[in-house]
Amino acid sequence: MTHVPIQGAPRPRKTPSQARSRATIDAVLAAAAHILETGGVAAFNTNAAAERAGVSIGSLYQYFPNKDAILVALIERRFAAFADSLAEVADSADGASLADDLRRLLQRAVAWHDMFPRLSRVLDAEEGRLEEHLDLRVEHGRLDAILGALLGRHRHALRCPDLDLATRHVALITRVLMESEARFEKPDWPAATERAVGAVMGYLSIRAPGDASRLTQSAAPD
C-alpha cells in the first residue's frame, strides 16, 4: 500500500501543477508571513491566514494538512531565499582576507533578516520545535558549499585538518552568536558581527591583523 507515511505530518498536501493552485499557496504563505511579522505567533491562526489570503479555510486545508505545515513551508522558503541572498554575496566576494569575506556574508545575513525582523525571530524560534518535519538538506548543503569554499580558499592558514567539520562548526557558531544578539531589544549588529568574526578567527586559530597575542603558547597544567 502506498500512502503518506506519517499521518498528519506537516507537509504540503499536494504539489500543485496549475498556476491557480500555486497562487493560492503563495497567497496563504504571504498572508501568514504578514501576520507573523505584524502580530507575532499569537496572532497567527488558520482562519486569519485564510481570510487575509482571500481564500476559504477549506481551500487552505486543501494545500496544508495543518497549521504547522504553513510554518514549515514558510521556514523552508525563507531558508532558500536566504541561501540565494548569501550566494549572491559569495559570488562577488573575493576580499583580501577570510575575515573580510566572512564579515561581508554576516552583514548580508543581518540585512536580510532585518527586512522582516519579527518574522525572522519567530521562525527561528519555531524551527527547533518543527525540526523533524523540516527538510533543509539542500539549503544547508548550499550554505555549507558557500562557507566551505570560503574556508577552502584560506585552507593553508587553517589549523583544523577537517574542512567539512570546520565548516559545520563555523556555521553553527556564527548562527548561534548572531541569534543571541537578535534576542536583545535593540541589537548592536556591527558589534555582534565583529564578535562573530573574532570568534570564528579564534576558532580557526587565525591571527587577526595587528594581533600580537601569544599564539604559540600551549595550555600549561596548573
Place this chain on the structure above:
Amino acid sequence: MTHVPIQGAPRPRKTPSQARSRATIDAVLAAAAHILETGGVAAFNTNAAAERAGVSIGSLYQYFPNKDAILVALIERRFAAFADSLAEVADSADGASLADDLRRLLQRAVAWHDMFPRLSRVLDAEEGRLEEHLDLRVEHGRLDAILGALLGRHRHALRCPDLDLATRHVALITRVLMESEARFEKPDWPAATERAVGAVMGYLSIRAPGDASRLTQSAAPD
C-alpha cells in the same frame, strides 16, 4: 497602580507559602515532566497534567495562569538542577588541563540530559519560543561562574583578552554543538564531546597535546 505588568504572562500566579500549595505545584510539574518524557509535546495538555497530578483543572489554574507557565516553570527548575549538577563536577574538578576539566563537565551534562532525553529535547526546543518569559539570569550567572573559573585557571594560555566574552562564547559554542548532536536518532556522545572540546580549544587557540599544527601562521591574503 501596582499590578501585573503583562496580562496573562506565563509566570506563577502566586508564590505559595503553605506546604500543601507547594505540593500541588510540584505534583503538576512532575506530571507535566512525565507526560512530556513519555508522549512529547503532542501529549501535553492542561487537563492531562491536572489529572495525572491528582488535582482538579481549577486548582492547576490557581497556580499557573496558562499552559505555557507550566513549561516556563519546568524549564527554570530543570535549568537550576542542571547548574547544581555541573557545580558538583566543577567543585571536584581540578584536572591536569582545561581540556580534561571541560570534558568532564560535558560528560556530566550529557549524563544529566540522558536521564530524561525526550523531556530535555522538548524543553530545549520550547525554550526559544518562551524566551521572553523565562528568567534564567541567576542560573546563567552560575554557569558562567563555573565556566569562567575554569577558563580563568588557564588564563595565561588564552589568546582572548576578554575573559567574560570568551566564557559566553564557549558556553554558546558547547551548547549548540551538543544540541546539534541531540537531534540525531542515535547520538554519538563521546564523539560529540571530543568535537566540542576540540572546537573550544580551537576557539581559545590552545594547542592540544600532540598537536603539531602551525599555530603561528596567520591568514595570508590571496
Place this chain on the structure above:
DNA sequence: ACCTGAACACCGTTCAAGT
C-alpha cells in the same frame, strides 16, 4: 476537480457553587 463555510471537536480557561 476544486471551492465553500457552517459545523464539529478538542482543549485552554473561567467561574459559580461547594467545603
Place this chain on the structure above:
DNA sequence: ACCTGAACACCGTTCAAGT
C-alpha cells in the same frame, strides 16, 4: 482560603453541498 468540574470560548479541522 481553597478546591471543584461543568460550562464556555476559541480555534484547528472536516465534510456535505455547491459550482
